[in-house]
Amino acid sequence: MLAAIIGLYVVSVQMTGTGSFDYTTLVALNIDPDTQKLLFLGVFFAFAVKAPMVPVHTWLPDAAGEATPGSAVLLVGVLDKVGTFGMLRYCLPIFPDASVYYAPVIIIIAVVGIIYGALLAIGQSDIKRLIAYTSISHFGFIVLGIFAFTTLSQSGSALYMVNHGFSTAALFLLAGFLISRRGSQLIADFGGVAKVAPLMAGLFLVAGLSSLALPGLSTFVSEFLVLVGTFTRYPVAAAVATVGIILAAVYVLWLYQRTMTGEPGDEVRASVTEIKGREVVAIIPVLAIIVALGFVPQVVLNVVNPAVGRTMQSIGATDPQPQVVAAPVQGAAK
Numbered sequence: 001m002l003a004a005i006i007g008l009y010v011v012s013v014q015m016t017g018t019g020s021f022d023y024t025t026l027v028a029l030n031i032d033p034d035t036q037k038l039l040f041l042g043v044f045f046a047f048a049v050k051a052p053m054v055p056v057h058t059w060l061p062d063a064a065g066e067a068t069p070g071s072a073v074l075l076v077g078v079l080d081k082v083g084t085f086g087m088l089r090y091c092l093p094i095f096p097d098a099s100v101y102y103a104p105v106i107i108i109i110a111v112v113g114i115i116y117g118a119l120l121a122i123g124q125s126d127i128k129r130l131i132a133y134t135s136i137s138h139f140g141f142i143v144l145g146i147f148a149f150t151t152l153s154q155s156g157s158a159l160y161m162v163n164h165g166f167s168t169a170a171l172f173l174l175a176g177f178l179i180s181r182r183g184s185q186l187i188a189d190f191g192g193v194a195k196v197a198p199l200m201a202g203l204f205l206v207a208g209l210s211s212l213a214l215p216g217l218s219t220f221v222s223e224f225l226v227l228v229g230t231f232t233r234y235p236v237a238a239a240v241a242t243v244g245i246i247l248a249a250v251y252v253l254w255l256y257q258r259t260m261t262g263e264p265g266d267e268v269r270a271s272v273t274e275i276k277g278r279e280v281v282a283i284i285p286v287l288a289i290i291v292a293l294g295f296v297p298q299v300v301l302n303v304v305n306p307a308v309g310r311t312m313q314s315i316g317a318t319d320p321q322p323q324v325v326a327a328p329v330q331g332a333a334k
Contacts, residue, residue, distance in 0.1 A: 004042025008094070011035060026094050027314060033097040040098035044091050044106075051083030053143060054113035057136050064132035065185070069176025072128060076135050077169040081161045084142045088157065088311065092146070096315035103147045107230075107237050110147070113140030115240075118247035122254065126185045127175045130255060131168065134211055137244055138164050138219075144241060145226035148233050149317040151308055156225025158304040159297060163210075163218040166293070170207035170286045174200065177279055178259070181272045187255065192264025193272055200275040201260040203283055208256055210290045212248040218293035232320045 008026060013019040015029055031039070049056045060080070064072045092099045117137030124130035138160070145157030177200065178193065179185050194201035210217040213224075223245070231238035264272070275283075293300065312318070 001043055001046030004039045004046075007035075007039050007042070011039070029094075031095070033101070036095040036098035037101060040091060040095040040102065043095070044087065044102070047083040047086040047091065049083070050086070051080055051139050051143065052136065053083075053109060053139060054116050054136065057113070057117070060136065061129045061132040064172075065126055065129045067128075069128075069172050069179070072132075072172045072176075073169045076132060076172065077165040080135070080139070081165065084139060084146065084157065084161060087143065088146050088154065092311055093314040099147070099315060100149070100317075103149065106147045107144060107234055110140045110144040111237050111240050113137065114144070114244035115140075115247065118244050118251060121251040122247065125187055127179065127187055127255070127259070128172070128185055130187070130251065131171050131175060134171075134248070134251060135164070135168055137248065138168075138211075140244065141223055141226050141241065144230055144237065148226075148230040148237075149312070149315070150229040150232055150319050151305075151312060152225050152232070152319075153229025154308045154311065155301055155305055156222045156227075156229055158308060159300050160219070160222035160226060162300050163222050163290075163293060166286055166290050167207060167210040167217075167219055170203075170283060170290065171211060173279075173283050173286065174204045174207055177275060177283075178204075178272070182268070183271065187258050190259040190268060190272075192260075192262045192268055194260040195264050196269055196272050197274045203275065203287060204260060205256060206287055206290070208252040210294075212252040213245060216291070216294045218290045218297070220294060221297040 005021075009019045009021065011031055012021075012026065012029060015031075016025070020026070045056075049059075051057075052060050060076070064076055067075060114137050117133050117135075117140060121130050121133035121137065124133060142157045142160045142164070145153035145160065148154075175185075178190065182189055184190075193204075206217070210219050213219040227238050227241060230241070
């Protein structure tokens, strides 16, 4: 990214006579398309690592697995949004021609990331690493919506960033509560938690259902907007991405079944206790926001929609027009 930023400064010197890092100045430069393609790669690659996108995603599961639950909430729930926000805020307006040029390739990578991240989540034996891999799948949806270049998909991606922050925060907080009691992150060391801590199990289920985009919870609205918006321009990509929804149900319900259902073992009975007052104070507001945004997403959409409209205008993109085929009139003169 540093090399691309320096290159962008040099271009601004050549085009304006005075170098500038001012955002509005850079957006208005109208850089040569070939130069855009080169500079775009440097900026996009840096944001792809931060997001993270497949195949530069490998740092996230390791970092989340070793971090404390609170640090994991900050890392996966907040900080990695810098990557996708940067794509939406900087890559598209400053490099519009390059964004359109590379969009088909990025769409393919995003769809691969959706399915690949979900499959890796299914194969995990560590709770925190599983949640981290679900985020890789979710970020595939966000990138898909950004580079589909429709108002619906980009609004959905912006909303998805907000919703993912809350759903992932809830999962990591509840996982942290369980890990602190059991002293282990391994899924195999749990089982039957619902028998000894039914309230905690119920809250974990709500957080998990939000992650798999159950209607009525926040992630559903954003995922729906991304897929519908993408379908109008890239129908095949949207259709393949829906496989990620099915896989999400598999990894969430598999995790819940392995940790919460069944008969608890002696070690689980001895170590796992019901959720405590201060833990309730920490998790209930997050789950309340998840439910609220599932029913009134307009609270966020009313804020992001004008910005999305300006982004679409800056890159010269318009929503695909529906194709209407006139039906033949019966009895018409031949």
